[in-house]
Amino acid sequence: MDSTESVVAELNVALGTDYQLVRRLTGGLQSGAFELTDGVVLKWTDRPEWAPRVRRAAELVRRARAVGYPTPQWLAVGTTEAGSPYQLQEFVPGTPVRDGALVDESLARHLIEICELQRDLVPEDIVNWSGYAHGVVFDGWDGVRERVLAYGGEPAELTARYDALCQPYRGDELPSGDLVHGDLNIGNLLVAGGQVTGIIDIESAGSGSRAYDLVSLATSAVRDGAPTGVDELFLEAALRAGGRETVAVCAATAYVTIAEFAATRSTDMEELVAAGGRRVLELLDA
DSSP: OOOOOHHHHHHHHHOOOOOOOEEEOOOOOOEEEEEETTTTEEEEOSSSGGGHHHHHHHHHHHHHTTTTTTOOEEEEEOOOOOEEEEEEEEOOOEEEEOOOGGGHHHHHHHHHOOOOOOOOSSSSSSHHHHHHHHHHHHHHHGGGGHHHHHHHHHHHHHHHHHHHHHHHGGOOOOOEEEEEEESSSGGEEEEETTEEEEOOTTEEEEEOTHHHHHHHHHHHHTTTTTTTTTHHHHHHHHHHHHHHHHHHHHHHHHHHHHHHHOOOOGGHHHHHHHHHHHHHHTTTTT
């Protein structure tokens, strides 16, 4: 089984480098980010099935950076002999956002401008988040909606309200063609001088509507304690980007996904997740 030390040793042989492990990094909801010497960050996972995802994300990162999207440059992608995928990224200065209060109206508008850079970056059908969201809500994809309904209580109640909100859009084809981060939340931001210097944890990137990321930011704003009105800015931007039907279906999918994460891996988040889900329904008058 790989360890961080063994991954560093193996990639040094593969790349002809001499990187040394400095420290584990904080920030982001995904684990496995480590600072190495020479201004490099290593991310790796012991899940071999992620290897195609990591390789695909490398190309999408290249496209995003070409239009000014502030995600760290990827320097190398590889797989260990044991099958663990890894990538090397540049180290980007900035502080991980731990307090949503830092995301004021000015920073929120900056983030919305950044999300607009995602427009039309992925015309091909690569991990289509619009298709996934539609499938989760209407066709039981992944079973996540059904599992959250089975929890009962408020998670089931909110899921049922999202079902009712989405029902008129069953036959609608959601827009695609944008880059979608897929896990864009306040915890995945690096900030310096009131500006976003880095958007991290982009391994799940694919195609779809950028409205998905804007909806995710709206719920994150509530969950993470952003100032009043910031959630509304993000949701209004999502509606402009994708329309009500896209926002409804993406919001429903984002809710059940984070609700399951909270229930199974971070129970202290459950009430905050519910608050985010309720708030989006309120903003949509549902």
